[in-house]
Amino acid sequence: MRTWQPLEQLIGRIEQLSVLDRPADLVNGVLRKAIPQGSVEDALSGTPIGHPLHPAMVTVPIGAWTSSLVFDVIGDDTAARRLIAIGCVSALPTAAAGAADWMSTHGPERRVGLVHALLNYTALGAYAMSWLARRRGRRARGVMLSLAGAGLVSASGWLGGHLSYSLGIGVDTTVFEQLPEDWTDVTAETVLPADGEFVAADAGGVPVLLSRHNGTVTALADRCTHRGGPLHEGELDGGCVVCPWHGSAFSLADGSVQAGPATRPQAVLETRIENGRLQVRRQDRRTMRTQLADP
Numbered sequence: 601m602r603t604w605q606p607l608e609q610l611i612g613r614i615e616q617l618s619v620l621d622r623p624a625d626l627v628n629g630v631l632r633k634a635i636p637q638g639s640v641e642d643a644l645s646g647t648p649i650g651h652p653l654h655p656a657m658v659t660v661p662i663g664a665w666t667s668s669l670v671f672d673v674i675g676d677d678t679a680a681r682r683l684i685a686i687g688c689v690s691a692l693p694t695a696a697a698g699a700a701d702w703m704s705t706h707g708p709e710r711r712v713g714l715v716h717a718l719l720n721y722t723a724l725g726a727y728a729m730s731w732l733a734r735r736r737g738r739r740a741r742g743v744m745l746s747l748a749g750a751g752l753v754s755a756s757g758w759l760g761g762h763l764s765y766s767l768g769i770g771v772d773t774t775v776f777e778q779l780p781e782d783w784t785d786v787t788a789e790t791v792l793p794a795d796g797e798f799v800a801a802d803a804g805g806v807p808v809l810l811s812r813h814n815g816t817v818t819a820l821a822d823r824c825t826h827r828g829g830p831l832h833e834g835e836l837d838g839g840c841v842v843c844p845w846h847g848s849a850f851s852l853a854d855g856s857v858q859a860g861p862a863t864r865p866q867a868v869l870e871t872r873i874e875n876g877r878l879q880v881r882r883q884d885r886r887t888m889r890t891q892l893a894d895p
């Protein structure tokens with residue numbers, strides 16, 4: 601089946617709308633002041649729960665607003681009004697979580713994200729006016745505003761899906777990387793990094809980050825799970841590598857996220873020296889659990 605061309609063309613035009621870049625930069629500057637890097641941004645990004653927060657939260661306002669239409673159909677305006685209020689209140693933290701994700705986007709995804717946000721805020725305004733109209737006894741006007749809001753939310757949801765499924769926002773960017781399962785030659789022992797340094801290497805076609813910390817050579821997937829930043833260009837901070845793009849910190853020992861906005865850990869590789877060569881292989885999760893269980 602062929603893709604419906606008008607939709608593809610429309611989204612392509614939005615992605616190319618460079619006129620949005622300047623307002624996007626201005627909005628980003630304001631957001632950066634409101635959402636400083638650190639625990640607030642991490643919480644809104646979903647770092648503590650290991651999953652992007654925004655897609656989990658959108659179900660509340662969308663669910664409440666959609667359910668209000670059902671009560672409009674059966675004529676229960678009180679229930680519809682309450683659900684609209686729940687949708688409007690829950691839309692605010694949902695928007696904040698989306699804003700945190702949007703701040704680390706660039707180019708086409710930033711433009712699409714801006715239009716997505718504008719549609720959402722317009723929908724929020726329509727639902728807020730709908731609630732007000734119903735409160736004043738103007739139900740027909742309230743229903744019309746709700747329908748307008750539903751249309752806007754649908755259009756926005758379509759763009760949100762495009763952001764995730766086509767442009768990879770919120771996706772673990774390493775998910776399709778096939779790290780070697782068998783021991784794979786990477787480099788000579790003599791060119792291994794000095795303590796506190798990073799070296800980029802190739803393990804069976806997958807870029808890996810080699811480091812030596814307290815005398816132990818460690819290997820992580822080099823491509824940051826957040827947006828694909830090259831970790832070998834990052835900095836060492838304690839036992840972590842800090843991504844050069846948005847500052848996520850990953851433990852060199854086990855790849856765990858120590859600071860966001862990343863939500864997913866880096867893949868870890870086992871290392872060994874054989875005949876003067878460093879070899880790596882993907883760490884077996886069962887091995888990890890066994891090691892953790894040992895006293």
Ligand code: FES
Nearest residue numbers: 824827829843846
């Ligand atoms: S790419 Fe964003 S923190 Fe690494």
